[in-house]
Amino acid sequence: MRILDSTIKRIQPLDKAAMDKAAQRQDQLTKPRGSLGILENISIQIAGITGKSIPQIKNKAIITMAADHGVVAQGVSLYPQEVTAQMVLNFLSGGAAINVLSRQVGARVVIADMGIAVKLTASENIICKSIGSGTADMCMGPAMTRTQAIDSIEAGIDIVEKEIKQGLDIIGTGEMGIGNTTAASAIVAAITGKPVAMITGKGTGIGDEQLAHKIEIIEKALAVNKPDPNDALDVLSKVGGFEIGGMAGVILAGAANHIPVVIDGFISGSAALIAAGICPQAKDYLIASHLSVEKGHIVCLKHLGLKPAFDLNMRLGEGTGAALGIFLAEAAVNLLGQMATFAEAGVSDID
Amino acid sequence: MRILDSTIKRIQPLDKAAMDKAAQRQDQLTKPRGSLGILENISIQIAGITGKSIPQIKNKAIITMAADHGVVAQGVSLYPQEVTAQMVLNFLSGGAAINVLSRQVGARVVIADMGIAVKLTASENIICKSIGSGTADMCMGPAMTRTQAIDSIEAGIDIVEKEIKQGLDIIGTGEMGIGNTTAASAIVAAITGKPVAMITGKGTGIGDEQLAHKIEIIEKALAVNKPDPNDALDVLSKVGGFEIGGMAGVILAGAANHIPVVIDGFISGSAALIAAGICPQAKDYLIASHLSVEKGHIVCLKHLGLKPAFDLNMRLGEGTGAALGIFLAEAAVNLLGQMATFAEAGVSDID
Secondary structure, eight states, X not given: OOHHHHHHHTOOOOOHHHHHHHHHHHTTBSSOTTTTTHHHHXXXXXXXXXXXXXXXXXXXXXXXEEEOOGGGGGOOOSSOTHHHHHHHHHHHTTOSHHHHHHHHHTOEEEEEEEEOSSOOOOOTTEEEOOOSSSOOOTTTSXXXXXXXXXXXXXXXXXXXXHHHTTOOSEEEEEEEOTTHHHHHHHHHHHHHOOOHHHHOOOTTTOOHHHHHHHHHHHHHHHHHHOOOTTOHXXXXXXXXXXXXXXXXXXXXHHHHTTOOEEEOSHHHHHHHHHHHHHOGGGGGGEEEOBOXXXXXXXXXXXXXXXXXXXXXXXXXXXXXXXXXXXXXXXHHHHHHHHSOBHHHHTOOOOO | OOHHHHHHHTOXXXXXXXHHHHHHHHTTBSSOTTTTTHHHHHHHHHHHHHTOSSXXXXXXXXXXXXXXXXXXXXXXXXXXXXXXXXXXXXXXXXXXXXXXXXXXXTEEEEEEEEEOSSOOOOOTTEEEOOOSSSOOOTTTSOSSOHHHHHHXXXXXXXXXXXXXXXXXXXXXXXXXXXXXXXXXXXXXXXXXXXOHXXXXXXXXXXXXXXXXXXXXXHHHHHHXXXXXXXXXXXXXXXHOOHHHXXXXXXXXXXXXXXXXXXXXXXXXXXXXXXXXXXXXXXXXXXXXXXXXXXXXXXXXXXXXXXXXXBOOOOOOOTTHHHHHHHXXXXXXXXXXXXXXXXXXXXXXXXX
């Protein structure tokens, strides 16, 4: 059996008994019931994911996957393609936003080359899983083959399985890839069936004219490839990206291993759509962090039945929103585990 | 000169030059311009507050002030008055939500008795600034004298001045006081002029009938006392609380000493209204953290010209939202100071 199939088979419903116990404990902690809001919900979800009524989060990883996109030849992005590789070098030297936030939240950053166009010098600090030197231009035909789509997902699964050996209590998804809001917009439009213009945003900051062009290119790519919305692998191969497939694999592997996966913004959301298309049960293992400025993100989250925890007007990617989300998940779990109960603290409860 | 007057005199406009430098640096960091959203704004604000174009946040304190309220005799709260003292003991033994979150964000919790009804056993870990054993019942007359109002504010100022000696780069406000959403609602209604019913929420979780009663009590208190909306000390003395006065003092002292003050939820917001009423310039030193479930909070923040950074559906107080806000402020400052520039990282910028 392929790794993808065996991974899907391991994805189970959440542990209801652990969730009930966690919910009961929340109601005994020294605070008005429900007063910790979303943090209470997240703690109960993580209890269900891990099967532990008092879960702990110690080992945290942001998995940031980089790849290039052939569609940049169509002039959809503000930045040149070489920025993907340049930013990966920035990740490796610790100077990017994701490095700063990961240091603050105590998460390790795992960088993977999923298919950068430029060949990077080998480094201990990057996992090489390159599926190709960037995808093909999706407005000329499929971005990748179906085999490459599966390979990219299985690469993501393999990375998680190896990271688990170092200890892994929570995962954040992240990405870098010039042109990848174009791929993500195409995926979200294909799967949700919403109009491209409703989904497509300004990415790194293009102007109105370039946005209109970007929308046309995505519409062309969808017309040329006709991705089947009921076949997530078909959507990924026709209009996706290698890092998006990789993140879908990370999500599936997280779910298979009872590890909560905090998803970042729009591109990560498109990967979650692919993962959920392959295995709907995986959705329960997801924690949505921030709401991106990219207008398609809310459409994507609604389709997944997820609500973003916060909105800081961010649109950077890399896993930056996920890093903040990991902090919140850790807060949720710490509160559940470390607060005193009314009985322990000798505080009068209401009847 | 009284300490309050000399403190107000020290509150200056933000340092525009430091803000300009910070904004310029944000535009050179390796990310699309503006893509860190609110975090960029907060970093620039803190540059202006501290006068440093690359500020640092190392020493963090949540100042959590506790006091009782005579108006609880009117049956406005779900919990009995003794819970104020019981929760303070819980703070001191580290079992409350604010302790858990402060540990996570690396902030010290400074607990102050501003006027708890029950006499607590002396402890090294609580600062005794008691103005009285709870306020008087505000629906019978003023909650406190004008002198007590000033004393409560000056107590807050004194606490900050002493904490600065231990190092203090950012302050979070917090409180505990059964009945204090009633006092806060009265303050917000008095100062903003909005109807009491629009301001008043369910506090710790009262039902609809008790809410209607709470609204009546607040309306009665305002009718009996006629607080002058243009005289914040009058409002504080007529319908406030000792911990609310204390937090107003914390805000004024933070502003006077160029230290950012992260305000928590509704009660902290009412203290900010008092502080801003006394010295409007103090508003620029405030960072609004979460939006509380208490419906008057958004009214209060709008009046202050502040936008909450996030909404987690919380309504606990203690400084819990402020603790999360301090984490965000630290993230903002870390990103500004620690990210590489395009030039440093050799990343191609757009023209």
